[in-house]
Every structure is written in structure tokens, then in C-alpha cells.
Amino acid sequence: MELIALWDIDHTLIENAGVSKEIYAAAFSSLAGREPSAPARTEGRTDRLIMRDMFLRDGLPVPKWSVIEAAITRSGHDRLDDLRLRGTALPGVHEVLKAAAARSGWVSSVLTGNIAANAHVKLSAFGLDSLLDLPAGAYGADAELRPELVAVARERIQQLRGVPADVPVVLVGDTPRDVEAALATGSAILAVASGVHSAEELAAAGAHEILPDLSDTRRVLGILESFAGTY
Known part of the structure; x- marks a missing residue:
């Protein structure tokens, strides 16, 4: 079968263990130059929606997806050890x-x-x-x-x-x-x-x-x- x-x-x-939301927050901060006003809303949504909504919620223009993807790739890579330790x-x-x-x-x-x-x-x-x-x-x-x-x-x-x-x-x-x-x-x-x-x-x-x-x-x-x- x-x-x-x-x-x-x-x-x-x-x-x-919260590392996902830290990845989104770090990516946002690296692009916006400041911390987000609130944690990312995940709830089974895609990274495209999660990151877009963070910028819109804070009244900021949404960067090109290729720029966002590069930022969350970097922040994800940087938190591998945190994930192993806490997750x-x-x-x-x-x-x-x-x-x-x-x-x-x-x-x-x-x-x-x-x-x-x-x-x-x-x-x-x-x-x-x-x-x-x-x-x-x-x-x-x-x-x-x-x-x-x-x-x-x-x-x-x-x-x-x-x-x-x-x-x-x-x-x-x-x-x-x-x-x-x-x-x-x-x-x-x-x-x-x-x-x-x-x-x-x-x-x-x-x-x-x-x-x-x-x-x-x-x-x-x-x-x-x-x-x-x-x-």
C-alpha cells in the first residue's frame, strides 16, 4: 500500500521551547532596526504570513520576501545551539x-x-x-x-x-x-x-x-x- x-x-x-518566536523577533529586528511590538503569532501559519503580519502590525513597510527569508535563515542558524539546549x-x-x-x-x-x-x-x-x-x-x-x-x-x-x-x-x-x-x-x-x-x-x-x-x-x-x- x-x-x-x-x-x-x-x-x-x-x-x-520558544526558540521559534525568538527567530522571528531577531529577523524582524535585523530588518526594522528595533524590536517588534509583540511576539510573532504562529498558530500553524507559514513564515510568509508570520513575518508579513509582524511588519504590518507595527505599521512598517514589508520587505521583499527574499530579504525576509535571508534574515530568518540567519536567525535560525544562529539559534541551533539554543534549540538543542532548550528544546x-x-x-x-x-x-x-x-x-x-x-x-x-x-x-x-x-x-x-x-x-x-x-x-x-x-x-x-x-x-x-x-x-x-x-x-x-x-x-x-x-x-x-x-x-x-x-x-x-x-x-x-x-x-x-x-x-x-x-x-x-x-x-x-x-x-x-x-x-x-x-x-x-x-x-x-x-x-x-x-x-x-x-x-x-x-x-x-x-x-x-x-x-x-x-x-x-x-x-x-x-x-x-x-x-x-x-x-
Whole structure:
């Protein structure tokens, strides 16, 4: 059975312990010449939206995306050691990603609001980068809205891995935006209440399969297998 499994990163695979918001604040400060008036609003949004909204909220012109991307790349790289010191991979993540990577016919990659450079920083900080097919994923520089990233990932996987267009896709994430992206694109969703959103909030957004985290490898793989076989 073939399957495309696309994993969110922050609060799904890792706990960043506030480092993400520090990355955005540092990037903003380097471009604006002063600190932002308030922390970045993340909530499953893409880096394009997060950074644009920070400038608009503070009444400043929005720099070109290429300039913003370079700034958040630098600030992400600079905080790798902080992330290793303060953050962690969430329970069961190493085991479940190893198991997914070993499944014949599966492509296991990421769908994240992070730009690719910072996705790599966050995953490599905890030894997760080698367990995912990162070139085939979709990232925060690829589109503004999360549902648009699903088509990006599917096209990349077709081109890079030769996977047929009708192979089922399942998103694994911790926010209502992950759920909404799945529903809007005809994808399956495995929601995990390992971030700030409760199981009730995820269910209200439309998720039917919800776990507290990814610690039960057998159960996670069983749910993913059910999507491969029936979705």
C-alpha cells in the first residue's frame, strides 16, 4: 500500500521551547532596526504570513520576501545551539519516523510553515532530519496558505519519487490549520494534541483521528496504514 505522510514540525515532532518566536523577533529586528511590538503569532501559519503580519502590525513597510527569508535563515542558524539546549524531540517521534521511513511504498516527508533552512535546523537539532525525505516536502517559502502546500508536496513527490497522483496523502499535525489544510485538499488527517490545541479543538476543526502525542508507535502506524488502505 502506498502513502504520502506529511508531518508538521513544531509541537508535532519537536518542542521548540520558544526558540521559534525568538527567530522571528531577531529577523524582524535585523530588518526594522528595533524590536517588534509583540511576539510573532504562529498558530500553524507559514513564515510568509508570520513575518508579513509582524511588519504590518507595527505599521512598517514589508520587505521583499527574499530579504525576509535571508534574515530568518540567519536567525535560525544562529539559534541551533539554543534549540538543542532548550528544546526536545517529542515522545515517540524517533521511533515512529523510523518506522514510517522503513515502510515500502511510503513517502514520509514534512509539510511545515517553516522555511526549508529552518525546518532543517529544527529537525537536525534532534537527529530527525535523516528520518525524513526532506527534498520532497513543502515549506513556508512555497506558499502563503497551508492548504496550498499540499499541492506543492504532492507535485514534488511525483517529480522526485515517481509517486502516482492518486496515492493517498495524510497530514500529521497539532493545529486546526493542519486539519483545515487536510479537509480542503481531500487529504486524511491525524491530529495530535501535543501543542497548545486540545483534542476538543482539533475535533471541532474536523479531525476524526486524534492522539495525545506520537508516543504509541503501533497505534500511529495503524492509523496511517488505515489511510493507505481506505482513504
